[in-house]
Amino acid sequence: MNTQNQNISDKAIFSLFSGDNSEIVANPFGLLAQMRSTSAVMPLPFPIAGADRRAWMITRMQEAVQMLKDQAHFTVDPSSIGVEGLFGRNSAEADDTPTFFTSKTMLTVDEPDHRRLRLLVSKAFTPKYIESLRPQVQQIADELLDRVQDQGQMDLVADYAFPLPINVISEMLGVPHADRDQIRGWSEALAHGLGVGKRDPGVQANMRAFGEYVAHLVAEKRQRPADDLISQMIAIEEEGDRLSETELLSTITLLIFAGHETTSNLIATGTFMLLEHPDQLEQLKADLSLVPSAVEELLRFNGPATIAGPRFAIEDIELAGQSVKKGDVLFAVLASANRDEAQFTEPEELDIARTLNRHIAFGQGIHTCLGAPLARLEGDIAFSTLLRRIPNLHLSVPRESVIWNFSLNSRSLAALPVAF
Numbered sequence: 403m404n405t406q407n408q409n410i411s412d413k414a415i416f417s418l419f420s421g422d423n424s425e426i427v428a429n430p431f432g433l434l435a436q437m438r439s440t441s442a443v444m445p446l447p448f449p450i451a452g453a454d455r456r457a458w459m460i461t462r463m464q465e466a467v468q469m470l471k472d473q474a475h476f477t478v479d480p481s482s483i484g485v486e487g488l489f490g491r492n493s494a495e496a497d498d499t500p501t502f503f504t505s506k507t508m509l510t511v512d513e514p515d516h517r518r519l520r521l522l523v524s525k526a527f528t529p530k531y532i533e534s535l536r537p538q539v540q541q542i543a544d545e546l547l548d549r550v551q552d553q554g555q556m557d558l559v560a561d562y563a564f565p566l567p568i569n570v571i572s573e574m575l576g577v578p579h580a581d582r583d584q585i586r587g588w589s590e591a592l593a594h595g596l597g598v599g600k601r602d603p604g605v606q607a608n609m610r611a612f613g614e615y616v617a618h619l620v621a622e623k624r625q626r627p628a629d630d631l632i633s634q635m636i637a638i639e640e641e642g643d644r645l646s647e648t649e650l651l652s653t654i655t656l657l658i659f660a661g662h663e664t665t666s667n668l669i670a671t672g673t674f675m676l677l678e679h680p681d682q683l684e685q686l687k688a689d690l691s692l693v694p695s696a697v698e699e700l701l702r703f704n705g706p707a708t709i710a711g712p713r714f715a716i717e718d719i720e721l722a723g724q725s726v727k728k729g730d731v732l733f734a735v736l737a738s739a740n741r742d743e744a745q746f747t748e749p750e751e752l753d754i755a756r757t758l759n760r761h762i763a764f765g766q767g768i769h770t771c772l773g774a775p776l777a778r779l780e781g782d783i784a785f786s787t788l789l790r791r792i793p794n795l796h797l798s799v800p801r802e803s804v805i806w807n808f809s810l811n812s813r814s815l816a817a818l819p820v821a822f
C-alpha cells in the first residue's frame with residue numbers, strides 16, 4: 403500500500419512542500435493529476451511531524467471533504483491529543499516569540515472554543531454586511547488605478563493586487579494608513595519565509611515585530627475607541643469572559659494575515675490566468691456580468707490556497723483504503739481536489755461561465771473561510787474595475803519570466819508586469 407507513489411518521484415512530492423523546484427511551483431497541476439490518479443490518500447515520502455508519525459495527502463474531492471468535515475476523527479489542534487505539531491513544534495513557537503502570535507486562533511482550535519471565537523467576529527463577515535462595504539472597496543480600487551492609468555504600465559501585483567486587500571482589511575479593522583506598508587512587509591516575509599526544510603532567518607524577528615505592532619495597536623484603540631472591528635472586539639473583551647487578551651491579539655493577527663495575502667493572490671494569479679486564456683478574457687470583457695462566475699472559476703482553477711491547514715487523526719482510522727494512525731498528519735490538497743475529474747467536467751480547462759462549480763478553494767466544514775464573502779466582493783470589484791478601465795491590458799514580459807513565490811500552503815506571483 404505504502405509504496406504506491408509509483409512513477410511519482412519522492413523529490414517531486416518534496417517540492418510541493420518545500421518550493422525547491424521552480425517549475426513545480428509555477429505549475430504543480432501535472433504532478434497533482436498524477437497523484438490523484440494514483441490514490442485518493444497518499445503517504446508523504448518524508449517525515450514532517452517526527453519520524454514515528456506519517457503524513458498523508460488527500461488528493462480527491464470526496465475524501466478531502468469527508469476529512470475536513472469529520473470533527474470526530476480529525477483535529478486541528480495536535481495538543482488536544484497529546485502530540486506535537488508540524489516540524490516537532492507545538493502551537494507555541496520558540497521562547498522568544500510573543501506567545502500571542504502563534505497562540506490559538508479559531509483556525510487552530512476545535513469546538514467549542516472555535517465557535518466562540520468565530521462568533522465574536524462573524525457579524526463583520528456576513529454577506530449582507532460585506533455587501534455594504536462595496537462603495538468603499540470600489541473607491542480603493544479606483545484610487546489605485548488612478549495612480550497608474552496614465553503611465554501605460556504597472557506591476558499588477560505591487561500596484562493593484564497587493565494594496566487593495568490590505569487597504570480593505572485595514573479599513574475594517576481601523577489600521578492607520580501610515581502603518582500599512584509596514585504590515586505588508588512583515589506579512590510577506592512571514593508568508594514566504596516558511597516551508598519544509600526552509601525557515602528564513604528573518605522569520606522570527608518579523609513575527610515578533612508584527613506581534614508587537616498588534617499589541618501596540620490594541621493599546622491605542624483602548625485609549626481612543628473608534629468605529630472599527632478592533633474597537634468592537636476590545637469592548638467584548640472588556641465586557642467579561644468571552645474573549646481573553648491573548649485571543650483578542652491572535653484574532654486580529656489572523657484577520658490581518660488571512661485577509662490580504664490570499665485575496666491579493668486571487669487578483670494577481672486570476673489576472674495572469676485570464677491573460678493566458680485570451681478567449682476567456684475576451685468573453686469576460688464582452689460581458690462583465692460574468693465576473694462573479696469568473697471569480698469562482700479562478701478560485702477553482704488556480705486558487706490561492708494549495709492545501710488546507712494540517713489535521714491530526716484523533717484515533718486510528720481507515721481512509722480510502724489507507725490505515726491512518728492516531729497522531730498522523732493529513733493535508734487536504736485543495737488545488738488537486740478542485741481539478742478532480744469525478745467532480746468537474748473538463749477540470750483542466752478554465753471556463754469562466756462554468757455553471758456547476760462546487761470547488762473547495764475556501765476549505766470545507768467548520769473552518770471554511772470566514773472571509774469568503776469579503777474575498778468574493780474584492781475579487782468582483784477588482785476584476786470588473788480592471789477590465790472596465792483597462793480593457794487592453796497585456797503582459798509586458800515573456801510569460802516564462804513571470805516568477806512565482808512559494809509558501810507552505812500557497813503560491814503567488816512575485817510580480818506581474820503589464821502594459822496597456
Ligand code: HEM
Pocket residue numbers: 508509510520571656657660661662664665668705706707709710711712763764765766768769770771772773774776777
Ligand atoms: C481568495 C481569498 C481567500 C482564500 C482562498 C481563503 C482560503 C481559506 C481557507 C482554505 C481556509 C480554511 C483553512 C483550513 O481549513 O485549514 C480559510 C480560513 C479562514 N480565512 Fe480565508 N481565504 C481567503 C480570504 C480571506 C479573507 C479576506 C479573510 C478575512 C479578512 C479570511 C479569513 C479567514 C479566517 C478567519 C479563517 C479561519 C476560519 C475558521 O477557522 O473558522 N480569509 N481561508
